[in-house]
Amino acid sequence: MDVSNVSYLDGCQNSRKSRIRCYLYINAPSRTAATTGMVANRPGTPRPVKRFFEWPRIGSLVHIVVGITGASGLRYGVRLLECLEHETTVVVSVEAAAIAEGELRVSKREIEDKAQNHYENDDLSAPLASGSFKFDALVIVPCSMSTLSKISCGVADNLITRTASVALKERRKLVLVPRETPLSTIHLQNMLRLSEAGAVIMPACPAFYPSPENVDDVVDFVVGRILDTVGQEHDLFQRWDGQYKQL
Numbered sequence: 001m002d003v004s005n006v007s008y009l010d011g012c013q014n015s016r017k018s019r020i021r022c023y024l025y026i027n028a029p030s031r032t033a034a035t036t037g038m039v040a041n042r043p044g045t046p047r048p049v050k051r052f053f054e055w056p057r058i059g060s061l062v063h064i065v066v067g068i069t070g071a072s073g074l075r076y077g078v079r080l081l082e083c084l085e086h087e088t089t090v091v092v093s094v095e096a097a098a099i100a101e102g103e104l105r106v107s108k109r110e111i112e113d114k115a116q117n118h119y120e121n122d123d124l125s126a127p128l129a130s131g132s133f134k135f136d137a138l139v140i141v142p143c144s145m146s147t148l149s150k151i152s153c154g155v156a157d158n159l160i161t162r163t164a165s166v167a168l169k170e171r172r173k174l175v176l177v178p179r180e181t182p183l184s185t186i187h188l189q190n191m192l193r194l195s196e197a198g199a200v201i202m203p204a205c206p207a208f209y210p211s212p213e214n215v216d217d218v219v220d221f222v223v224g225r226i227l228d229t230v231g232q233e234h235d236l237f238q239r240w241d242g243q244y245k246q247l
């Protein structure tokens, strides 16, 4: 195939079929022209050819593990569990459970009930602890600096840090959402090392261009950006389209 004729590749997740559906537009001058069909109606202009094919399951997200650790911002993790449409497994650390009670008046049990599966953080014989057990992504949100530091050094002393270690060695998606400020040089060095090892470092850092009206909007921005990284469509916030929302 002459790649110069390929205008764009459009992919979307299909978790039920465990496939990524892709549309390949050939001879289409631009994405907009191809999708609106403008060029197709103009005489003498080559018609974009839409071809459908499926990639195998590799890369398709079907099982997401959520680790919740003892940093402020527990509501990010809880909201993520409410929004994920894939199979979910959650592990809540002891410190996270205490902070959840304080920040949200929510028990560890109530958090665990939001996922299909859950394990104790000290259960190192849980399936997640083995690279042979299949999951597609691990999101640690919020991620304490303690947990982040351990992962960056290869320490795997609980189920969350062990699952992160598995994600890195198996080259699976690892997303860390730290909440700490200011950051020490050691924090920054640990984050750099993790980023170089393939992890996505995604500080809980809301944007204000969507003009949030309340704390839920602020939380949804961060959770929406996490969903972006794991490939799930959502409408948790209004994306930047070049203009501020009318207040």
Ligand SMILES: Cc1cc2nc3c(=O)[nH]c(=O)nc-3n(C[C@H](O)[C@H](O)[C@H](O)COP(=O)(O)O)c2cc1C
Residues within 6 Å of the ligand: 068, 069, 070, 071, 072, 073, 093, 094, 095, 096, 099, 143, 144, 145, 146, 147, 179, 180
């Ligand atoms: C109320 C409270 C808030 C905390 N907030 C943070 C935080 O925002 N970021 C952080 O890195 N650690 C924070 N910590 C410290 C962690 O909870 C502590 O380092 C703990 O050992 C983390 O354990 P874990 O990573 O196994 O959950 C907080 C602790 C408490 C009690």
